[in-house]
Amino acid sequence: MQLRILIAIIIYFETTLFAAEAGMPQLDSKYWISQSFWLILIFSLLYILLSKFFIPKIKENLDDREKKIKENLDNAKNLSDMAEQKALDYEKEILKAKKDVIKILSEAKKQMEKNINQKKTIFDKEIEKEISKVENEIQNLKKNSNKAINQIAEEISSKVIENITGEKLNESSIKAMVAEVSKDKMDKYL
Amino acid sequence: MHQFQVYKIGPEIKLGSVDLSFTNASLFMLISAFTICLFLFLGSKKKSIIPDRVQLIAELFYNFIAKMISDTAGSKAKPYFPFIFCLFMFVLLCNMIGMLPYSFTVTSHIIVTLVMALFIFIAVTVIGFLKHGFKYLSLFVPKGVPVVLLPLITVIEIISYLSRPVSLSVRLFANMMAGHTMLKVFGSFVISLGLLGGWLPLSFSVALTGLEILVAFLQAYVFAILTCIYLNDALNLHH
Secondary structure, X not given: OHHHHHHHHHHXXXXXXXXXHHHOHHHOHHXXXXXXXXXXXXXXXXXXXXXXXXXXXXXXXXXXXXXXXXXXXXXXXXXXXXXXXHHHHXXXXXXXXXXXXXXXXXXXXXXXXXXXXXXXXXXXXXXXHHHHHHHHHHHHHHHHHHHHHHHHHHHHHHHHHHHHHOOOOOHHHHHHHHHXXXXXXXXXXX | OHHHOOOEOOOOOEEOOEEOOOEHHHHHXXXXXXXXXXXXXXXXXXXXXXXXXXXXXXXXXXXXXXXXXXXXXXHHHHHHHHHHHHHHHHHXXXXXXXOOOOOOOHHHOHHHHXXXXXXXXXXXXXXXXXXXXXXXXXXXXXXXXXXXXXXXXXXXXXXXXXXXXXXXXXXXXXXXXXXXXXXXXXXHHHHHHHHXXXXXXXXXHHHHHHHHHHHHHHHHHHHHHHHHHHHHHHHOOOO
């Protein structure tokens, strides 16, 4: 009896299962093995293709890109460092040039002063020389002019005397007279 | 439910008594795989520093999966990157191609998702035992649990571990099937209500299509991230 009930239950479940199969093709086991077989085959093929060809290639591309970007960034950093260094060098150079300019200027100034002093002493000497020379000349001229004036004075006096008196005085007396006058008055005029 | 029907294409292939015929399911798996290959080929063909659109999308997917794996399973999971990438792309493309009208959704079949989930389950278990030996069993004995509760917790942990392939496969399968069924139901409403009343279900249908595209992506993502989490359990015991 119990066995019969069990069989009835089994039959019942089987019929409902078949009904489900009619509704749900997923539960139809007819192509299960075929589906599994093709799934394993195709998935294995896909796995081999992907792991052997496509994934390494994509990885390579990504790595390449990362490497290139890193390289470029490094390059840029290097270049900017270099530029900074250059700017520093440039500033240093300018500072040095400024110092040099000041040095050169002061040196030139010193040199010029020295030159001026030298030239000044030379000129002073020359001027002194000239002055002494001129003084000498003047002195000479004074002497000469004394004589010349005396002579002229003698001549004029002799002529004047001649005209007034109509007589000729001897030269020596005129000379003596002029000398006497000139001795008194010479300092007044010369 | 015609859209879920599997039928033979071409000659019958039999290995002994086993039927290995090429079906529409196989065809759409092939289309998905081919699309992935084509997409990745176009996305990795040029080695330009500034990527074009396809390359950008391909690299986006790559980085997306790479980040997901490193976030959930750490650096030890790196050797499994191709598998998870492949898995994600395959499930995503199967889901997405299934969204095209008159196409076939490979992932809406429990057997397909179950095979994938079982493979992941077995692989993760094998990796776990290879890495940690019998210490891997300590996965079922969480730390910091009161001794009284330990037997109960351990049993629960074992059950939850064993139900992983079921939950993983049923989640994807049920989501895909439910979405397509709902679209079909609303589509049939549009027909039956005609010009007068059909507009409401039509707008629902449009909205649902958008939702289904989101679900297609989300389920692929969930499938992949759960695989990562299982892998994490196997690689980094007692995190």
